[in-house]
Amino acid sequence: MTVHGSTATRSENLRVLDRACLIVRQHITSTYPPGAALPSTKQLALALGLPQKHVLQGLLRLNGLGEIALHTGNGPIRLRIREPHxxxxxxxxxxxxxxxxxxxxxxxxxxxxxxxxxxxxxxxxxxxxxxxxxxxxxxxxxxxxxxxxxxxxxxxxxxxxx
CATH class of the missing domain: 1.10.10.10 (Winged helix-like DNA-binding domain superfamily/Winged helix DNA-binding domain)
Known part of the structure; x- marks a missing residue:
């Protein structure tokens, strides 16, 4: 594999992951009201027809942005607007x-x-x-x-x- 080929593959993988993250975000924001508990990664993956690893990456991005909170002790939740993580x-x-x-x-x-x-x-x-x-x-x-x-x-x- 050439350097050019590996760069193209990485770029394509990032596009696929970005698309999956967008799908996860759209689903969560349209399905779960602020303050609601979210289903497990596995359940979300099944509902969205996406690989679990892509759903997990989407959840991690939303967690990093402060839109959801993972690892709260009670499972993931969708945060309210202006609610601190x-x-x-x-x-x-x-x-x-x-x-x-x-x-x-x-x-x-x-x-x-x-x-x-x-x-x-x-x-x-x-x-x-x-x-x-x-x-x-x-x-x-x-x-x-x-x-x-x-x-x-x-x-x-x-x-x-x-």
Whole structure:
């Protein structure tokens, strides 16, 4: 197999996976109301006629986006709009508390790697949690921040932090 052939195969596999993820998302958002429990991966795969591994990848993407919550102890659930992911709440509360206490100063970049380590979250889950805080105004995201792209404490603290 040539390098060109393997690149084409990988690209095709990604397209198939992207399509499967879209199907999973459409099914969940049209079938299950916010707050509803979701069926198992196996049950979803049977209902959608997709391989379980593709359904699982779709669920993992939706989990990463904060649209559903996997591994909640009670099975997966569809989250409500603006509902924080259950695994992010401890990090979000700690960041708010640290801003209020002056541990994080206005204009300071958050140490996302350290926060992920402290709370046992993968980098994309830290980003999911911080996106939520950014949406409520407790943080801001700067592409060209003083310390590079990242989440920063606003110069004037938002109401959501108090």
């Amino acid at each position: 259950p695994r992010d709440r401890a990090l979000q509360g700690a960041v708010r508390d640290r801003i209020r206490a002056g541990h994080y100063q206005p204009g300071q970049a958050l140490p996302t790697g350290l926060l992920g380590e402290e709370f046992g979250l993968l980098p994309h889950h830290v980003q999911r949690a911080l996106r939520f805080l950014t949406a409520e105004g407790a943080l801001r995201y700067e592409e060209r921040g003083a310390y590079g792209p990242g989440h920063y404490v606003p110069a004037t603290l938002a109401e959501g932090v108090s």
